[in-house]
Amino acid sequence: MNETDMKLVVVGAAGRMGQTLIRIIHETAGVRLHAAIERTGSPFIGRDAGELAGAGPMGVAVTDKPLEAFVEAEGVLDFTAPAATVEFAGLAAQARIVHVVGTTGCSADDEARIRAAARHARVIKSGNMSLGVNLLGMLTEKAARALPAGGWDIEILEMHHKHKVDAPSGTALLLGEAAARGRGIDLADHSVRVRDGHTGARPEGSIGFATLRGGSVIGEHSVVIAGEGEMVTLSHSATDRSIFARGAVAAALWGRSRKPGFYSMLDVLGLD
Numbered sequence: 001m002n003e004t005d006m007k008l009v010v011v012g013a014a015g016r017m018g019q020t021l022i023r024i025i026h027e028t029a030g031v032r033l034h035a036a037i038e039r040t041g042s043p044f045i046g047r048d049a050g051e052l053a054g055a056g057p058m059g060v061a062v063t064d065k066p067l068e069a070f071v072e073a074e075g076v077l078d079f080t081a082p083a084a085t086v087e088f089a090g091l092a093a094q095a096r097i098v099h100v101v102g103t104t105g106c107s108a109d110d111e112a113r114i115r116a117a118a119r120h121a122r123v124i125k126s127g128n129m130s131l132g133v134n135l136l137g138m139l140t141e142k143a144a145r146a147l148p149a150g151g152w153d154i155e156i157l158e159m160h161h162k163h164k165v166d167a168p169s170g171t172a173l174l175l176g177e178a179a180a181r182g183r184g185i186d187l188a189d190h191s192v193r194v195r196d197g198h199t200g201a202r203p204e205g206s207i208g209f210a211t212l213r214g215g216s217v218i219g220e221h222s223v224v225i226a227g228e229g230e231m232v233t234l235s236h237s238a239t240d241r242s243i244f245a246r247g248a249v250a251a252a253l254w255g256r257s258r259k260p261g262f263y264s265m266l267d268v269l270g271l272d
């Protein structure tokens with residue numbers, strides 16, 4: 001441990017991503033686990049966070065006191081749920097720390113509240129923290145720009161594990177936004193999120209989404225650009241959650257020297 005290590009809090013510490021984040025912090029130079037948070041009443045309160053994550057004892061007990069943890073820390077890594085993330089955004093703003101948000105499924109109102117907190121906190125939010133998906137976003141934007149709407153139809157397909165609660169995935173929406181940017185259109189006005197029954201023919205220029213759920217799939221995403229007699233498919237497969245956790249830790253370290261504001265992984269990775 002080093003005095004200059006960035007002190008990080010993991011909220012949702014017992015979750016799939018929370019445990020992965022604790023393991024990655026443990027093996028990454030320049031950061032250390034300062035606190036681990038779960039909700040009041042969680043059976044994990046009081047447990048050693050390192051043991052919970054399968055990394056061995058770390059001497060950090062899981063608590064339900066986020067503000068106490070935030071005021072002594074430099075950053076919080078948040079892969080929880082929209083209502084929790086909105087609350088943590090307010091606390092991170094009070095504590096003036098870095099807030100890395102991986103939570104997906106946020107409503108427009110949640111998004112506005114998180115952005116408001118970015119007046120005081122350094123918020124880095126992305127539907128996917130991996131390098132590969134952010135590169136895929138860039139490639140999608142370029143392909144959508146090069147292949148015009150009259151003749152080329154964009155569909156985004158995703159599959160995740162059976163426990164996932166939001167759809168389309170944050171990544172699918174990130175890719176949809178990238179495609180819409182490439183086409184110079186607003187995604188909200190052109191997306192088709194569900195098809196059922198007699199839908200009529202596909203509206204030209206729309207961006208369609210299809211969702212699969214099952215088993216333990218970590219994250220599969222494809223951008224299909226279908227033309228007459230040919231089809232281009234750009235895709236990404238996640239085989240280990242550590243890709244998201246490494247991205248989140250890199251984002252926290254990047255945010256340490258930034259001014260308050262709202263940033264994305266494209267800023268962190270220098271891809272924007």
Ligand SMILES: NC(=O)C1=CN([C@@H]2O[C@H](COP(=O)(O)OP(=O)(O)OC[C@H]3O[C@@H](n4cnc5c(N)ncnc54)[C@H](OP(=O)(O)O)[C@@H]3O)[C@@H](O)[C@H]2O)C=CC1
Nearest residue numbers: 012015016017038039079080084102103104127128129244
């Ligand atoms: N951006 C990215 O790169 C990625 C984003 N994600 C997103 O991260 C989120 C979490 O995913 P995952 O880890 O699989 O989900 P889990 O359900 O496994 O973990 C979420 C954790 O957050 C806890 N939690 C919820 N509310 C609170 C609260 N108010 N205070 C403290 N803890 C709370 C949950 O506790 P409880 O069970 O008691 O509710 C749970 O332990 C999802 O939105 C997912 O889409 C996931 C992977 C990558």
Ligand SMILES: O=C(O)C1=N[C@H](C(=O)O)C[C@H](O)C1
Nearest residue numbers: 104127164169170171218219
């Ligand atoms: O819930 C998940 O697991 C994941 N969520 C993110 C999303 O909604 O895209 C990122 C990743 O695909 C895993």
